[in-house]
Amino acid sequence: MEGMAGQKSSLTWSVNIAALLLVILWTIPTFGLFVSSFRDRDQISTSGWWKSFSAQEQTGFVRTGTDDDATQDGGLYVLEGSLVTEGQDLIGWGTSARRPAEFAPGSSQTIEDGWELTVNEDGSYRLTSPTPFEMSRGERIFTTTTAPAKFTTANYTRVLTADGIGRAFINTATVTIPATIIPILIAAFAAYALAWMRFPGRALIMAVVVGLLVVPLQVALIPLLRFHNEIGIGKGYLGIWLAHTGFGLPLAIYLLRSYMAGLPREVIESARVDGATEFQIFRKIILPLSFPALASFSIFQFLWTWNDLLVATVFLGNTDEQRVMTAALREMMGSRGGEWEILATSAFISISVPLIVFFAMQRYLVRGLLAGSVK
Structure with a gap:
């Protein structure tokens, strides 16, 4: 009988094929971008990356x-x-x-x-x-x-030694790391309260969180910037950290609350019977068991914040001291619009850090899944 415990579903093969196709669709363009970043202008303009290994x-x-x-x-x-x-x-x-x-x-x-x-x-x-x-x-x-096929590292030398790239990298890290940690901290507390604590208005707060998921980011940019100016925050790192936190919190709370609500109730009730406080339950039970969800959201938040251009331009500015990587690469391409090899190199440099973070967090994500499945 299909679908019973211990029986393998007949749809398993189709799921595996679909997953394989998604991996291929994601990997091939990335590999092509990587190969193109080592080619010169003449080769890029005359042939595709798949011909780069032949004459x-x-x-x-x-x-x-x-x-x-x-x-x-x-x-x-x-x-x-x-x-x-x-x-x-x-x-x-x-x-x-x-x-x-x-x-x-x-x-x-x-x-x-x-x-x-x-x-x-x-x-x-x-x-x-x-x-x-x-x-x-x-x-x-x-x-x-x-x-003959020819590859060069001159493209990376030009991009990495361009004026302002080093400063832009530091600015991007300064924006991304706090903008990833702060929403996770706030959302974890809020998700636990909405999932396991009883208080008046809990359902209404959850409805507001779900409603905020459909609010377009672009609609809130100008009102939020005006609010920052009125309270004296203005443009700066504090303003962009709060902006990214506000834009990321609805999704973070929704995901973490859904995950925490599915945790075994018996474990939490046993901890309460043993005299554990809510904070102790949250710190010693909920957080370790919720590590897969926390890792998943941190990946999404880091990727979105690192690759962001719009929010950084609005809340941080576009001067040499404040420019992030995406803005710096955009400015560089403004004077080199026909140099496709520079565009390919800049794009791969821009996605290299998110790729490293993604694969690094995948390891911890799998570890968290395995740790939570064995008693």
């Missing part, structure tokens, strides 16, 4: 020299140079952007007014003319080349 085909153009660079060889004016850089192999060339591989290396073509262009297999070229070239910018020669 890359690229198109471009090279300008020849001008009249001042020409030399005379008999009765001909000559311009010479190379179409490839070190490590590149030329697979085709052309005189039009629409056909960058129209001619094979080792061939010669007459392009205009008696100009003879010869491109050798090693990528060197020779452009000759019976008369002076009379050009100020040089003739464009379009190329199609292949280059």
Whole structure:
């Protein structure tokens, strides 16, 4: 019989497959972002990250020299140079952007007014003319080349050594750590009271908490900032700590109260019979048994606070001394909008700390689950 204790449900395989798909959907983009953070601009603009481990085909153009660079060889004016850089192999060339591989290396073509262009297999070229070239910018020669896979740490050097990044990292940690601890402390006390203590208005308070879950954060930003200014808090770390605490408390209280209400009543009643106070029950019984829920919320709160930009901009400001990581990376990308390699590197640096915290807390979460399941 299915669904009985000791029997394995027939839906177990579907649950496992769904979990595996979710892991894959989360892991693949993260891995792609990590790989892209080590690629240069040319590779990112010409191919996807999944092609980064094989030789890359690229198109471009090279300008020849001008009249001042020409030399005379008999009765001909000559311009010479190379179409490839070190490590590149030329697979085709052309005189039009629409056909960058129209001619094979080792061939010669007459392009205009008696100009003879010869491109050798090693990528060197020779452009000759019976008369002076009379050009100020040089003739464009379009190329199609292949280059071996190449990775670089220069992107990380540029981002990590940019002005203000170190200060922004400290500011983000200063905001995130208290904004994660304070809501957990307050919510744990409130959840215990709503779950196990009897007092008038308990149901009404719980209804208000549930109602606050649906209040959009953006609606409360300006009124809350005005309230901070009126009571003298203004913009600063205290203001943003209180803001994150206020925005995170409804979810924290709801989650922790639901978890604590499911704890064994017999354990708590036995502690009361033995003369334990409410604070002793909370500290010695409720908190250890509620560790999985506390760890889960701390992960969510840390991730949200670390990656926050809107609340930090409103309640902390955007000066060099107050800017957090997300704001600093946004400012840096404002002047480097076309540098996708910097964007990939900045994004991965931004999520690296939350990833470390997530995997570290997962270990403690599993430990808490196992500790609470064995007597």
